[in-house]
Amino acid sequence: MMPSSDAAQPPPHSVRRGRPPAPISPDAGPLHRAWLEPVRNVYFTSGLTQDDLVDRSGYSKTRISELLRGNGYYPPWEITFSVIHALGMPTPPMVRLWKAAALEADKGPEWIRQCIEQVAHEAEGPPLPYQAFTETMHRPYLEYARAFLLTDRRARGVVAETNDILWLSWKEATASENLNRYAWLLLRSRVMLRAARDGGRPDLRAAVFSTREIRAHQDPGRMVALSELTDLFDAVSRLPDDQMDVAVLHYLCGIPDQRIPDVLGLSPAIAHAVDHHARATVEALLGIPDTRE
Structure with missing residues (x-):
């Protein structure tokens, strides 16, 4: 299995300027964790702090912290996209994983559709390798x-x-x-x-x-x-x-x-x-x- 984000360590060239996020909430389902763990891994090795994500995404530190922990509510696509965009992560695989996890979290198809339609984004292609x-x-x-x-x-x-x-x-x-x-x-x-x-x-x-x-x-x-x-x-x-x-x-x-x-x-x-x-x-x-x- 891919390494858990909770146990991940930054590479030697990475310098952390802030504290790592708290562990993922046990209430987060397996499909939710499927995209949350890679997001946390990228964040943890990026050198960014939550203050940096606040500045880049436009969302409060509380909302960012909740998203990174999978805590409380299932995050709408708008804030999820803002965070992955700030981290430079690809959109197409994230959309698919986010939709599957939304269904796991008992979100209806109409809620999912409206969330996606509220955010304009380009669908980049995968790396050739x-x-x-x-x-x-x-x-x-x-x-x-x-x-x-x-x-x-x-x-x-x-x-x-x-x-x-x-x-x-x-x-x-x-x-x-x-x-x-x-x-x-x-x-x-x-x-x-x-x-x-x-x-x-x-x-x-x-x-x-x-x-x-x-x-x-x-x-x-x-x-x-x-x-x-x-x-x-x-x-x-x-x-x-x-x-x-x-x-x-x-x-x-x-x-x-x-x-x-x-x-x-x-x-x-x-x-x-x-x-x-x-x-x-x-x-x-x-x-x-x-x-x-």
């Missing part, structure tokens, strides 16, 4: 999301949300040690937020019905295959995170072995070792004898 990156990762990200969320609509929605958060955080992402890893953990966090759970772990058993083996089998062979794959996917869901991700991408999503390290942001050697441990763990969970010397 960002566009190339998201296009390259689209298929594996979509397949991974679909494995847990089951429907194409839900999977596409989560990938789009991930891409919007990544766009908002693009400077931070590209300044990180590993862009691919940063983006993967972000996607993973958004998928797991919505995945069905079983005893605290994501539940992959329903994904069995989308496999080629089950679609191809006819009774009674279909029932045998269904039982075996259900046990397999249940075992996969109990793996440590990286092992589960490798297994899902390879065995459920059909992503070629050579692409998986790039998708996960791992070196080929580490990805190979993770895959090896995943196979051994699954075999142990299923009670398969180890015949390797």
Whole structure:
């Protein structure tokens, strides 16, 4: 998952002139936090103070503080736009994330429409490197999301949300040690937020019905295959995170072995070792004898 803004630290070249914002309110929903955390990260590393945001946005320090904390009311688009404009953040992904969070906060479509229409802004295009990156990762990200969320609509929605958060955080992402890893953990966090759970772990058993083996089998062979794959996917869901991700991408999503390290942001050697441990763990969970010397 992308680093929490509450724990973020400014880079060495950044000089803070004011106090960091207070922690995000526990009342802020997950979709509200999806855009609020990147905004706080940019603010925290910008060198600006709340007084600076007051001067640039035209809103009071109390209103700015409430927005940065996600405290009290869900902020109208006008003040939200004023803050991100002062911080130099892109508008298109912010509009989409703000709308989704407004619905989460029980704001009606008419209120949302009126808020957006009150503010004139230009829709700038995404950075070309960002566009190339998201296009390259689209298929594996979509397949991974679909494995847990089951429907194409839900999977596409989560990938789009991930891409919007990544766009908002693009400077931070590209300044990180590993862009691919940063983006993967972000996607993973958004998928797991919505995945069905079983005893605290994501539940992959329903994904069995989308496999080629089950679609191809006819009774009674279909029932045998269904039982075996259900046990397999249940075992996969109990793996440590990286092992589960490798297994899902390879065995459920059909992503070629050579692409998986790039998708996960791992070196080929580490990805190979993770895959090896995943196979051994699954075999142990299923009670398969180890015949390797």
